[in-house]
Amino acid sequence: MESKESKKMVFVTVGTTSFDALVRAVDSPQVRDELSSKGYTHLLIQMGRGSYFPSKFSGEDGSLAVDYFTFSPSIADHLKSASLIISHAGSGSIFETLRLGKPLIVVVNEDLMDNHQSELAEELADRKHLFCANPQTLHQIISNMNLDSLVPYPPGDSVPVAKLINRFFGFPDD
Amino acid sequence: MSSLRRAFKSLDPDLVFNYMEEYLEAGFFKLTPFFIAITISLLAIRLTYVFLRSSKPFVDPPERVSTMIVLGSGGHTAEMLSIVNVLNKERFSPRFYVAATTDNMSLQKAQVLEQSLAHEGKGSSEAAQFLQIYRSREVGQSYITSIGTSLIAMMHALWLTLKIRPQVIICNGPGTCIPLCVAAFMFKVAGLRWSSIFYIESIARVRKLSLSGLLLYKLRLTDQFVVQWPQLQRKYPRSQYVGRIM
Incomplete structure (x- = not known):
């Protein structure tokens, strides 16, 4: 089963809403060629409530195999089996991916009215935990990215906040 | 005023009665500003x-x-539940989880957490309750209709807070927590219940506070205000930074 061993999947997730600009970007020949040349064999897209449907490819001719679905109860399995994740900028999927230690490209949705989400993606990109792109620059980011330059994300800890609340009431630390 | 002092000093009922009669004859209209002034000063003293x-x-x-644990949605809920997970379940009890009526995922996640706690013997099913609250404004709702829905949300928040009378409110945005914090603060001023309010700004806020966070910070409605990035703490000196929770 050599084909299975050499399977390198890219998983794209838009979260609970829609992000057609991202689906359109990963569906473009530019991005698909770039992923193919980087050695990726499969592209799986979670497209949410979007109205743009990407084209499916079986990948039998050696090109990038493309498949998509709308929603799945558990995205965790897809994240685990992927070699590269391209995600919307929601904090949920960002931290879920970083905890798995997988390479991540966050694509910021510039159509959102309250676009505070880019703050987090840019900060984490500055700290080299992930790459940050927008739908227009995605193919450049893929072509220029060096996965070895990424720094593992040290997981956060909610105990100090619990201690702060405890101290306020005079409760001893557990 | 000396007549009042004399009246009470002597404790002569007739004198007290005479004084009160005089006082009432002064007329309601003359006394109204006096009562308003007293009420405002008492309120000011209480607020201070x-x-x-x-x-x-x-x-x-x-x-x-x-x-009371206010669940936002998505990332907010994930952050909040990670805090609840490490709180002492016997001291922070009972727990009331509140989420927006439009958010059906958050309460489910809280129920899963409480069930696993009950399973480990750290909590009991009676210690947790799950409630829903009307949202002030849905994404994309017009500002004119949101005045009406905000009023409904405020009434609902007052009712819930009166029913629960929480000693602690832990919240992290978005908007759902504002009417609850305002209601709790009103009860605090009225002396009906003293609630300590903790706000933990989402990790997604790196350079600026969220609208909910900014409102609570500026109105000084919180007892403790926590942010997750040092640069944000420097910008808002009354906030606290104790590291990231995610």
Whole structure:
């Protein structure tokens, strides 16, 4: 089963809403060629409530195999089996991916009215935990990215906040 | 005023009666400004006291505190539940989880957490309740109709807070927590219940506070205000930074 061993999947997730600009970007020949040349064999897209449907490819001719679905109860399995994740900028999927230690490209949705989400993606990109792109620059980011330059994300800890609340009431630390 | 002092000093009922009669004859209209002035000064004194006492740690630790946990949605809920997960379940008990009526995922996640706690023997099913609250404004709703829905949300928040009378409110945005915090603050001023309000700004806020966070910070409605990035703490000096929770 050599084909299975050499399977390198890219998983794209838009979260609970829609992000057609991202689906359109990963569906473009530019991005698909770039992923193919980087050695990726499969592209799986979670497209949410979007109205743009990407084209499916079986990948039998050696090109990038493309498949998509709308929603799945558990995205965790897809994240685990992927070699590269391209995600919307929601904090949920960002931290879920970083905890798995997988390479991540966050694509910021510039159509959102309250676009505070880019703050987090840019900060984490500055700290080299992930790459940050927008739908227009995605193919450049893929072509220029060096996965070895990424720094593992040290997981956060909610105990100090619990201690702060405890101290306020005079409760001893557990 | 000397007649009043004399009347009460002598404790002569006739004198007291005479004085009161005089006083009432002065007429309602003449007294109204006096009563308004008294009410405003009392309210001002009470507000000053509430603002000064809020954010001061407890001297006598209570045995346990009833806790309202406001679940935002998505990432907010994930952050909140990771805090609840490490709180002492016996001291923070009972726990009331509140989420927007439009958010059906958050309460489910809280139920899963509580069930796993009950399974580990750290909590009991009676210690947790799950409630829904109307949202002030849905994404994309017009500002004119949101005045009406905000009023409904405020009434609902007052009702819920009166029913639960929480000693602790832990929240992290978005908008759902504002009417609850305002309601709790009103009860605090009215002396009906003293609630300590903790706000933990989402990790997604790196350079600026969220609208909910900014409102609570500026109105000084919180007892403790926590942010997750040092640069944000420097910008808002009354906030606290104790590291990231995610």
